[in-house]
Amino acid sequence: PVCAGKSLTHRPRRRATITVCAAPFSGMARHAHAVQQWLEYHLLLGVEHFMLYDYDGSLQDAVDRLAQAGAVSYFPRFAEHFGEALDVAANADGAEEHYG
Numbered sequence: 001p002v003c004a005g006k007s008l009t010h011r012p013r014r015r016a017t018i019t020v021c022a023a024p025f026s027g028m029a030r031h032a033h034a035v036q037q038w039l040e041y042h043l044l045l046g047v048e049h050f051m052l053y054d055y056d057g058s059l060q061d062a063v064d065r066l067a068q069a070g071a072v073s074y075f076p077r078f079a080e081h082f083g084e085a086l087d088v089a090a091n092a093d094g095a096e097e098h099y100g
Contacts, residue, residue: 019049026055032062039066053078 020042028035039050043066050072052063057076066072 017049018047019051020047021051022053025052025059027058028054028062029058032059035059035062036066039063039072043071049073051075055079 025035042050048071050066052059052072053075054060054077059074060076063072063074067074
């Protein structure tokens with residue numbers, strides 16, 4: 001089929017973009033090296049961009065280099081932007097117990 005002079009069955013393939021949006025982090029400062037390795041590993045696999053949401057800002061130093069390079073969109077203390085109730089809930093989940 002042809003529409004306006006262009007074939008609908010033969011279209012050039014576009015390269016897929018892979019973006020990862022990770023679950024919110026909290027209390028991860030002690031695990032910064034592991035987070036860096038996780039990011040770098042997935043970049044090698046073909047992930048082009050990460051969106052990282054951090055409850056307490058503990059990953060700032062770990063992701064700064066990749067954020068400056070444009071590979072990471074980093075949202076530190078993101079719950080604070082949505083009001084006190086979400087901020088309290090985010091910091092009361094016991095994440096430090098799970099990852100500490």
